[in-house]
Amino acid sequence: MTRAIRLESINVGASEPIAIGKRVQQTGIHKRPVSGPVEVGIEGVAGDVIVDGRHHGGVDQAVYLYSREDYDWWSAQLQRELAPGIFGENLTLSAFPEQPLRIGDRLRIADVVLELSAPRIPCATFGARMADPQFVARFIDAARPGVYARVLQGGRLEAGADVQFEPVATPSVTVAEMFTLWVNKPRDPARMEALLATPVSERGRAKLASWLARPD
Template sequence: MQILSINSGRPETITIGQRVATTGIFKTPIAGQVHVSTQGLVGDTIADTAHHGGIDQAVYLYSAEDYAWWEAKLQRPIPFGTFGENLTLSSFGPQPLRAGDRIAINAVLLEVTFPRIPCSTLAARMSDATFVQQFIQARRPGAYTRVLSTGDLQVNDPVTMEYASPGFPTLTELSDLWHDRDRHPDLLRKGLNAPIAERFKAIFQQWLERGSTPSDSVAHED
């Protein structure tokens, strides 16, 4: 496993339905060495800080294997960075990613915290109003991570996985749980016992206590 692309973005405008917003989703590959801080890639843009970024969503990862799947489905080439990921890895390895998995790259140590929850920004980026539902159904969400150790990265750096407890939920389980209208309490507790992002942990706790439906607490994500 290795880094195939490091992607960064500058603020750009995007039309989402009837509104125009500023976004950092338009990421393109960059050359040379990049520093990773606890807030993410230095120089990258996070436009909507209310819903994106922060220490629990500092670095977003996607894999070349997932890109190949999307290219086959959409019947067109898709450049790395299109999904807004900071790092495109050659693979996520033989096991499904789960909360708590750790990814070591040089001195950098990342910890998986949650899957990507798509919204209308991604649909607008893909110029397809149906893409949110396609992304959910594909069950290839990529991984948000927190930065446990900072450092420098560059393309072709080797990647090592440190797998978490098999008792922690996989990212596909967490994604399904987020979008399901009938959330089983045991699955919510499984998520709460894992090192998921704190903002999602708070929502899971609310759902567990209130038995809420998705419309009650679902936050805007992308």
């Protein structure tokens, strides 16, 4: 039996300052739950601010998802409760499907259809958000990256909605495999070619092409 999954929280962020070392910059990573119905379109969740459009957001990484199960794991590791949105996700789900997530899998929430496109690769801003300069390394070691998705069909979402999982019909690379490929060297050219055959994000596709052109 497929496990029941629900949408626990919808989170959006405004532009706020954050200190990264001695440098202060604006970021939209401070996401907080919102109540009531929220519109989701091809560029993401209404009201959510993307400050660094070069590295974040875009139609292929319009929505970031994380799970309550991963939150519970991190709360145990960090010995503190973590509020939804602290990982910068737009949608907090009660869980991810039991089977490994694959690039191209789809999630249907009410009228909204999402297609998984890439894992989250942590950056210095994320470490600053967690007030721990070592957190990027911890996040990589934990291998609990969450997942980005493009919006194939927009609509209105509200916390509590059921989430339906629609696995990709053709063989695909798992989100975990893509994450490992990104954070470890040497990178296997065959796995990169396989990933290019999936509906991976355009940002990821460009990086793969550059790596293949200049092997490790």
